[in-house]
Amino acid sequence: MENTVNKFDTQLIEKLFLNSSVEISLSSFITSLITAAVLSYLIKKSYIFNSQSLSNKDYFSDVFIPLSVITCLVISVVKFSLALSLGLVGALSIVRFRAAIKEPEELVYLFFCVGVGIATGANQIIIATASTLVIIFILYIQSAFKRTKEKENINLGSNNILKVNITNKRLSIEDIIKRYEKFTNYLNLKSSFFEKNLSQHIFWVEFKNKKAYIACLKMSETLPDKGVEISFYSNSKIIE
Known part of the structure; x- marks a missing residue:
């Protein structure tokens, strides 16, 4: 009995920490990448239409699609291995992103794209799609309400x-x-x-x-x- 328990613990540790090969369904992976690209494209269009940022919207929003796709790729690989997940945390602690975020709105949209990449990478396609559409709708309503208020009240x-x-x-x-x-x-x-x-x-x-x-x-x-x-x-x- 004790030998069986020890064997089970050893196998569990090997699965969690050893760099064993990870088999990923190719069709599921491609579906996740395409979904991430399509949803991030919708986010890009929403940002260009609704954002009141003073920066170059087209230039800044060009990173949305690759950001979501790359996040989807990373999550698809590391979700099967605790060792890879810990390695990702270590890598991100070394890499320092020095991109200057001028406005909080830009940070929100970047986090939006990362969230889509995480959801699609975890094969939560329905949740990612529904959440993206709902959030875009909320952003549109918020932007339309603000523009209407500005037209009625002119300015502060x-x-x-x-x-x-x-x-x-x-x-x-x-x-x-x-x-x-x-x-x-x-x-x-x-x-x-x-x-x-x-x-x-x-x-x-x-x-x-x-x-x-x-x-x-x-x-x-x-x-x-x-x-x-x-x-x-x-x-x-x-x-x-």
């Missing part, structure tokens, strides 16, 4: 700047504020600068809607003749 006030230069001493900043208040949700003075023949004022502003902003522009066209210079600045688009 911290993104819009109104600069007023007054060279006519008969005009006061109070007169200018009264002109613009009816077009804005708020108009907050952030800084003022005074010279002999010039007073400069900078505001953070949030316009009520697109029509209010257009009306504000039309009104501003008449002010330079009265000794007032008006400038608008925005970190993002005011009007689409």
